[in-house]
Amino acid sequence: NAGVTQTPKFQVLKTGQSMTLQCAQDMNHEYMSWYRQDPGMGLRLIHYSVGAGITDQGEVPNGYNVSRSTTEDFPLRLLSAAPSQTSVYFCASSYGTGDTDTQYFGPGTRLTVL
């Protein structure tokens, strides 16, 4: 199993540009989520999905969109990038939505918005 994969690993955008961060998992996990990691703030939940066709907002959803058309894929879209979105983004998945389920993380995407 490849686990959780993310592309790209690095990206530089100009303010106002749009892009999609890709996330895929091959573990047949129902629960997937996106986090951003900023220095001194830990990881903050952006959006999550409890299954194909079902998404919801997390702690910091503004400026981001998601969709979940398949179990495997959970892309994160930035519609109009802003410097405040400069961060490291992690995708995670888990088997279920129970609180004992371990989340598996992708390697991250480092995004810089100029």
Added chain:
Amino acid sequence: AQSVTQLDSHVSVSEGTPVLLRCNYSSSYSPSLFWYVQHPNKGLQLLLKYTSAATLVKGINGFEAEFKKSETSFHLTKPSAHMSDAAEYFCVVSAFSGGYQKVTFGTGTKLQVIP
């Protein structure tokens, strides 16, 4: 409400000496607790998790943590630090609430190991 407090943003130890990384939590429900490690420019790796079974949890690489409900703590320890332990460590609380798994990360503790 749910929160996690990692009491030290940086911890420095000498190689071969014990490691203690402190974590306190609050949760309105019976939570599960996790410790993750992140090496520089890498993703997050699960060290161990507590899920209401034994209160002393053993993880990978010689780490362990003890769940103390009365103190709402879940401190991470290791008897003898190794150079490869230098990384950032995150304490995480998770509880199923309002129809979804609410996961809250601490702000992280950077562990420095001095040769």
